Amino acid sequence: xxxxxxxxxxxxxxxxxxxxxxxxxxxxxxxxxxxxxxxxxxxxxxxxxxxxxxxxxxxxxxxxxxxxxxxxxxxxxxxxxxxxxxxxxxx
Amino acid sequence: xxxxxxxxxxxxxxxxxxxxxxxxxxxxxxxxxxxxxxxxxxxxxxxxxxxxxxxxxxxxxxxxxxxxxxxxxxxxxxxxxxxxxxxxxxxxxxxxxxxxxxxxxxxxxxxxxxxxxxxxxxxxxxxxxxxxxxxxxxxxxxxxxxxxxxxxxxxxxxxxxxxxxxxxxxxxxxxxxxxxxxxxxxxxxxxxxxxxxxxxxxxxxxxxxxxxxxxxxxxxxxxxxxxxxxxxxxxxxxxxxxxxxxxxxxxxxxxxxxxxxxxxxxxxxxxxxxxxxxxxxxxxxxxxxxxxxxxxxxxxxxxxxxxxxxxxxxxxxxxxxxxxxxxxxxxxxxxxxxx
Numbered sequence: 001x002x003x004x005x006x007x008x009x010x011x012x013x014x015x016x017x018x019x020x021x022x023x024x025x026x027x028x029x030x031x032x033x034x035x036x037x038x039x040x041x042x043x044x045x046x047x048x049x050x051x052x053x054x055x056x057x058x059x060x061x062x063x064x065x066x067x068x069x070x071x072x073x074x075x076x077x078x079x080x081x082x083x084x085x086x087x088x089x090x091x
Numbered sequence: 092x093x094x095x096x097x098x099x100x101x102x103x104x105x106x107x108x109x110x111x112x113x114x115x116x117x118x119x120x121x122x123x124x125x126x127x128x129x130x131x132x133x134x135x136x137x138x139x140x141x142x143x144x145x146x147x148x149x150x151x152x153x154x155x156x157x158x159x160x161x162x163x164x165x166x167x168x169x170x171x172x173x174x175x176x177x178x179x180x181x182x183x184x185x186x187x188x189x190x191x192x193x194x195x196x197x198x199x200x201x202x203x204x205x206x207x208x209x210x211x212x213x214x215x216x217x218x219x220x221x222x223x224x225x226x227x228x229x230x231x232x233x234x235x236x237x238x239x240x241x242x243x244x245x246x247x248x249x250x251x252x253x254x255x256x257x258x259x260x261x262x263x264x265x266x267x268x269x270x271x272x273x274x275x276x277x278x279x280x281x282x283x284x285x286x287x288x289x290x291x292x293x294x295x296x297x298x299x300x301x302x303x304x305x306x307x308x309x310x311x312x313x314x315x316x317x318x319x320x321x322x323x324x325x326x327x328x329x330x331x332x333x334x335x336x337x338x339x340x341x342x343x344x345x346x347x348x349x350x351x352x353x354x355x356x357x358x359x360x361x362x363x364x365x366x367x368x369x370x371x372x373x374x375x376x377x378x379x380x381x382x383x384x385x386x387x388x389x390x391x392x393x394x395x396x397x398x399x400x401x402x403x404x405x406x407x408x409x410x411x412x413x414x415x416x417x418x419x420x421x422x423x424x425x426x427x428x429x430x
Contacts, residue, residue, distance in 0.1 A: 006230055007230070008232070010232070010331060011320060013319075054322070055351075055355060056407075056408075057322070058208065067410060067411075086232055086320065
């Protein structure tokens with residue numbers, strides 16, 4: 001499945017400043033693995049040592065938080081948009 | 092209702108004498124209490140005190156009431172804010188709430204630019220005050236809100252009054268005139284270390300300046316996230332952000348970097364061990380304050396707790412937190428991972 005992944009500003013240093021990247025994957029977990037393959041170091045930012053999504057990281061699929069779906073097991077389909085959303089900083 | 096004067100040392104804080112009634116909500120800003128945290132400060136030297144200044148007691152619920160009220164009153168004095176103007180600013184949330192409250196109390200419309208992922212509570216609170224909200228791209232964080240606010244202002248400059256919290260010197264001045272004297276008075280001049288997170292930098296700059304004028308030996312310490320990619324809502328990682336014009340790092344004695352997980356653990360402990368539910372930035376401030384306290388044999392360390400925790404209860408910060416703590420404890424805990 002080909003999905004678009006929107007990259008937040010603080011993580012664009014991993015993607016050569018690309019705001020959006022395309023990956024082929026069937027689940028959010030596979031999206032993360034594919035991102036790591038293309039952009040080494042990115043997975044560690046998204047997941048803890050046990051492979052769970054970090055508490056402060058929010059991953060949305062077409063606007064829905066994966067925590068309230070099937071977390072990393074959530075399925076994706078062609079054309080889906082995945083967004084990685086940071087915490088809010090400053091003032 | 093705002094609290095009575097801080098009980099620390101049994102002295103009254105600065106500012107006008109408390110009375111039973113006030114003219115507007117704006118008159119309730121400031122004079123927040125300091126509190127000791129007896130359980131979480133166990134193990135520090137007996138001659139060291141750690142005090143948290145609870146800014147959640149401000150009427151808008153955060154430390155941001157101070158700069159908001161000061162900046163609006165300054166605008167009224169200069170004439171930049173006058174009838175017909177709409178107050179506009181970019182904010183990560185607390186300044187927005189403060190401006191919405193103060194704008195309502197003064198009779199001015201307020202338009203706020205916030206990242207779309209601010210907590211549900213924040214969106215609802217500002218709307219309850221009658222403010223209009225414009226959402227910026229959540230992926231661009233508060234810097235995206237800053238840019239969008241600039242665009243809106245440039246399209247219609249005569250319509251707006253922008254307090255400009257990141258660049259307005261009245262922001263730190265509010266803390267120079269209120270937070271600083273309150274800390275000094277409440278500690279009877281015994282404060283030795285002042286610890287505050289960096290959001291705009293206003294709190295640490297303004298309070299720090301005042302305290303150093305009273306005693307040049309006071310150490311002024313800023314707290315920031317240890318990485319551009321962090322979960323400490325309200326705090327800025329300066330090296331990777333638009334640096335606020337009011338922020339002057341050369342005035343600081345020190346910066347302490349804090350890891351997100353360790354600050355989270357601190358917040359959870361504050362709730363269950365001290366009966367104090369606060370926001371993530373308070374956890375970061377306490378973590379840094381405890382680090383300082385463990386390094387000294389004698390002194391009074393004052394940390395700013397910017398807000399209470401109710402306005403984050405809908406966020407993932409509180410979702411599944413017990414499970415997270417148990418897993419964390421099983422692998423050695425997050426406490427040691429400070430920057």
